[in-house]
Amino acid sequence: MRVDKYLWCVRYFKTRSIATNACKKGHVRVNGDIVKPSRDVYPTDKIEVRKNQINYIIEVLDLPPSRVGAKLINIYLTDITPKENLEKLDLLKYSQDYYRKKGTGRPTKKDRRELDDWFDIDNAEENTEQNKENGDN
Template structure:
């Protein structure tokens, strides 16, 4: 089975064309060698996939007939991704929650409440000297 089709079947990529593009960009390696999308994958191959700034590593256990349900994925692959990489993914999730691009519009009501909470909990803003008192 082709490596791009395999990664699509075990749900590492949403579409097969995205998996193919990842292979062409050099984000997919088999046995630490960059591969083309057409390279065949066999059981016991070790694949590393660079996706969303995290490198996932997996071992091919078996080849599926077609795309699988999420519950059946573990039958066909063994995830050997180091815990450091998964922790890095968690940090990326937290950093994206609070980042707003400039010019994306007014803050939402939730954003305003979060900003107010920061100002209420920070003593620096409440204990600042006032120019009128002097």
């Protein structure tokens, strides 16, 4: 079975074309080698997939006949990703957590004014530093 089709069948990618593009970009390795989407996968192969800034490592147990349900994935692969890589995922979630709720849209007028004031303060500090260097008071 092709590596792009396998990754799609075991639900690592939502569509097969996304899996193909990941292979073309070099985000997929089989047994340590960067592969093309047409590379065949066999049981006992180790596949490393770089997705969302995390390197997932899976071991192929068997080849599915077609796309399988989420509950049946463990029949066809073993996830051997190190815990350090999975901890990076938690850190990424926390780093993206900021004061605005997701989906609240554009900054409000108040937010824009606060940003403008913040940038004006930075510019004013730079101007005073330049004036001190030039001897202007």
